[in-house]
Amino acid sequence: MTDSGRADALLADLPRAGRGRLKVFLGAAPGVGKTYAMLQAAHTQVRQGVRVLVGVVETHGRAETQALLNGLAQQPLVRSQYRGVQLEEMDLDGLLHARPALVLVDELAHSxxxxxxxxxxxxxxxxxxxxxxxxxxxxxxxxxxxxxxxVRGITGVHVRETLPDWIVQEAYELLLIDLPPRELLERLRDGKVYVPEQARAAIDAFFTQTNLNALRELAMQTAAVYVDDELDKGYRQLGQAAPALRGRLLVGIDGDAQAERLVRHASRVAERRHLPWSLVHVDNGSARDEQSRLRLQSAQQLAERLGGEVVLLRAGEVAKTLIQHAAERRASLLLVGQSRPNWRRKCFGGGLASRLLRDAHGLEINVLDNEQAPDATPRRRVGSLVWFDYGLALLATVLASALAWGVSSVLALPNISMVFLAAVLLVAVRSSLGPALACAAMSFLTYDFLFIPPNFSFSIQREEDVLTLVFFLLMAALTGNLAARQRRQLQALRETQQETSELLDLSRKLTAATDRKAVVNAAAQHLSGWKELNLCLLNRDGSGGWTVETGGPLTFNEAERAAADWAWNHEQPAGKGTGTLPMGRWWWWPLTVDDGPLALLGVSPKEGQSLTGQRRRLLMALSQPLAQALARAQLAQDLEAARLHGETEQLRSALLASVSHDLRTPLTTMRGSIDTLLALGEAIPLEDRRELLEGTRDEAERLDRYIQNLLDMTRLGHGALKLARDWVSPTDIVASALNRLRAVLAPLQVQVDVAPQLPLLHIHAALIEQALVNVLENAARFSPPHGVLQLVAGADQQELWFAVSDQGPGIPEEDRAKIFDMFYTAARGDRGGQGTGLGLAICQGMVGAHGGRISVGEGIGGRGTCITLHLPLPEQPLPEGEEPPREA
Structure with missing residues (x-):
């Protein structure tokens, strides 16, 4: 054994993180002392300081058992009314809220x-x-x-309250409570198990010496299986390998009445031999009634409850398929049921077991006998026959007879039989084996009656004609059987292709989905084709309720809401068809990944429909890619949020760094001027004092522009910028902007060229003025001393523009597309050096809000930069008192 296998065995012996341990007190029958032993063990735990709480204990009036309850804290039972009867059950929510270290729960199989x-x-x-x-x-x-x-075969009593075997086998500790049958019978007679009237009836019906011995043996075998498993685990923990590979058990079932019995027997054999096991059903395409389908589905669900794997195969030959699957899964034991005897199996090589024994090599074959009486052969209802297919067989025979009669004058007698063979083949392809054989029999008789001398008689005079008829019947049966088998295989392949196509179709749709909404829409589009089912996808909202993402609007009652909550919290299916809160109409399946559930798939059959096992398994298969797509969408959303968070932090850092410099410079100048005025006062000449005050005012205006830029950028970023449009003259905008910047533009040679009779603009005047101020200030900042700065305003039929040109260092062509990004500063040119980099970004936002644009080009004489604001021209308003021209 490898070190990893030994490590796995050691880890398996440790309790799973956050999960409690289960100790089972197993007995052969009521009254052997299981509850008494459990209470004694609980008192031992209490003396060791463990907090013990009694969930539910059934004393059945036994005084010694009742006495052991003294000193143990008990959780009050929950009372409910059902059909006028008051029932008491264990308070599960109360125990979960109390969270003791140990809970006592009697009668584990109780419903x-x-x-x-x-x-x-x-x-x-x-x-x-x-x-x-x-x-x-x-x-x-x-x-x-x-x-x-x-147990039913031993005692004659059908026990209805059962539990899966894996519950007991996965217990951390199992304790067998044994009592010899004679002592148990003495306790019954003394009234220590039941009251005298019940005890007398129990002894006569269930508690016989023979029954108790048989049940005692079953209990010991169960305990022995548990002990063997623990012993095997101990060897693996020591690093010792098993002596030999034990293979796997396969149980092949059909939809007959013995299916569940065969599954239970397979589970016990697998436990005794410590074998993993699988239930295998081979669908050969044969017609199956509703009762057979229900029995098959029930057996598959039973196998899942008992811990087995359910496998569905589609093929024409059952025995060959089972042998191939056993070889693929390295199975060592194949268990099947005894086939019902009929004439076809006797004539063509026996039933399934016979073919397995003949063809399987190196594989142990176990056959479970049929429990039905020999004379209890099932009667086939006449109504179950497909009369249409048999009518087709009769019609094909008649048509083939007419065609053969018509060509009998030109064809030899052996060739006429090919017409009938074609009819048999056609019926087999269109229906099934039964109608094909019927067509073969009718064709045989018709061929004999019409074409074998003497005609119009069933008598045969020549011996070679007898051989011809026999070969004709044999060939008709073989071709009909072959065609029917090919048809069944074709139907099975179509069903498999349909399931595969659904998986591929959903996967393809989910691959193109980039976010959760797209994933949900793709799932809704795919599942909308299932007309017999109502399907929905739920997700948690912020308040702990449910949001219907698709399939709504839907309303749920309290039972369905509780089932949905439980399925989400425990990541297990719940609702209709399960053992958890099955009172509602919906079956809930959580779409879960490693981090927890992402959505809840709800399925409810429509009126008159049912949720078949095949549909349920297909939904479970489709849920895997759907859950992965939801996880991928969630991961993409988290990555996008992380990216935006990183960009936000980067912008915040850049803003703080830039704003701290731009705000500190005017504040420092203003503070220095104010400190000088306060310190020297009247000692400063009047003209110098005036210069200091004007400088303070200019810096205050500069600071005001910075703050205005920040506010404008905030409004643009949050969508709070609202346009208060009015008709404005471009000349007024130019004059107002130049007036605001007269101190900034004073050292430069400003050349203004505004075309006469410019059309009016329907704009928010303050915003466009601010944009023009930003462009002018940006040009002035990087113009050389006494340089030239040009402002040109013009218009054509579609737009009006303001062009500002300077003689600065200019902007490289590769950087011109970036200068309108926030916080971008080029290494040279109009955006270089200092500043927050917000001015032109704000300009673009303001102009863009009016439907305009900004372009960048070369400045004066090919030197510097020219930034142009383009604004669309609306239809001009009419002068006051003038009416629009009327149409003729």
Whole structure:
């Protein structure tokens, strides 16, 4: 054994993180002392300081058991009404809220009252274990699901309260409580198990010496399986390999009445031999009635509850397919049921078991005998025959006879039989084997009656004609059987192709989905084709409720909402068709990844429809790519949020760095001027004082422009900028902008060229003025001393522009597309050096809000930069008192 295998065995012996441990007190029958032993073990835990809480204990009036309850804290039971009867059940929510270290739960196989969260008490125990709470519990061996048939055969009593065997096998500790049958019978007679009237009836019906010995053996075998498993685990922990590979058990079933019995027997064989096992059904395309489909589905669900794997294969030959699958899965044992005897199996090589024994090599074949009486052969209802197919066989025979009669004058007698063979082949392709054989028989008789001398008689005079007829019947049967088998295989391939196509179609749609909404829409589009089912996808909202993402609007009652909550919280299916809150109309399947559930798939059959096992398995298969697509969309959303967060932090850092410099410079100048005025006062000449005050005013205006830029950028970024449009003259905008910047432009040679009679602009005047101010200030900042700065305003039929040109260092052509980005500063030119880099970005936002644009080109004489604001020209307003021209 490898070190990793030994490590796995050691880890398997440790309790799973956050999960409690289960200790099972197993008995052969009621009254052997399971509850008594459990209470004694609980008192031992209490003395060791463990906090123990009694969930539910059934004393059945036994005084010694009742006495052991003293000193143990008990959780009050929950009372409910059902059909006028008051029922008491364990308070699961109360135990989860109290969170003791150990809970006592009697009668593990008990069925809960209708309306409870779980249908079975063992499911309550699983929830307690998942919450990290240890559980002591009791169970009798007759309640194990795989032993149900054996117990009924031993005692004649059908035990209805059962639980899966894996519950007991996965227990951390199993304790067999044994009592010899004679002592148990003495306790019954003394009234220590039931009251005298019940005890007398129990002894006569169930508690016989023979029954108790048989049940005792079953209990010991169950305990032995558990001990063997623990022993094997111990060897693996020591690093010792198993002596030999034990292979796998395959159980092949059909939709007959023995399917569930065969599954239970396979589960017990697999446990005794420590074999993993699979249920295999080979669909050969044969017609199957509703009762057979229901039995098959029930057997598959039973196998899943007992811990087996369910495999569905489609092929024409059952025995060959089972042998091939056994070789692929390295199975060592194949278990099948005994086939019902009929004349076809006797004539053509026996049933399935016979073919397996003949063709399988190196594979152990076990055959479970048929439990039905020999004379209890099922009667086939006349109504189940497909009369249309048999009518087709009759019609094909008549048409073939007419055609053969018409060509009999030109064809030899042996060739006429080919016409009938063609009819048989056509019927086999269009229907099934039964109608094909019927057509072959009718064709045989018609061929004999019409064409074999003497004609119009069934008598045969020549011996060679007898051989001809025999070969004709044989060929008709063989070709009909072959064609029917090919048709069944074709139907099976079509069904498989349909399932595969659905998976591929959904995967293709999900691949193109980039966010959660697109994933949900793709799933809704794909599942909308299932007309017999109502489907929906739910997701949690911010308040802990449910949001219907697709399939709505829907309304859920309290039972359905509780089932959805439980499926989401425990990441397990719940609702209709499950053992958890099955009272509603919806079956809930959580779409789960490693980090938890991402959505909840709800399925509800429409009126008169049902959720078949095939549909359920297909939904489970489709849920895997859907959950992965939702996880991918969630990951993309998280990455996008992280990217935006990083960019936001980068912008914040750049803003703080830039703004701190731009705001500090005017503030420092203003503070220095004010400090000088306060310190020297009247000692400063009047003209110098005036210069200091004007400088302070200019710096204050400069600071005001910076703050205005920040406010404008904030409004642009949050969509709060609203346009208050009015008709404005471009000349007024130019004059106002130049006036605001007269101190900034004073050292430069400003040349203004505004075309006369410019059309009016329907704009927010303050915003366009601010944009022009930003462009002028940007040009002035990088113009050389006494340089030339030009401002040109013009218009054509579609737009009006303001062009500002300077003689600065200019902007490289590769940087011109970037200068309107926030916080971008070029290494040279109009955006170089200092500044927040917000001015031109704000200009673009303001002009763009009016439907305009900004372009960048070369400046005066090919030197510097020219920035042009383009604004669209609307239809000009009419002068006051003038009406628009009327159409003729």
């Amino acid at each position: 809960n009252a209708p309306g409870s969260r779980h249908a079975k008490r063992w499911q309550d125990v699983q929830e307690l274990l998942a919450a990290g709470i240890d559980v002591y519990t009791t169970v009798n061996v007759q309640h194990l699901e795989s032993l149900n048939d054996q």
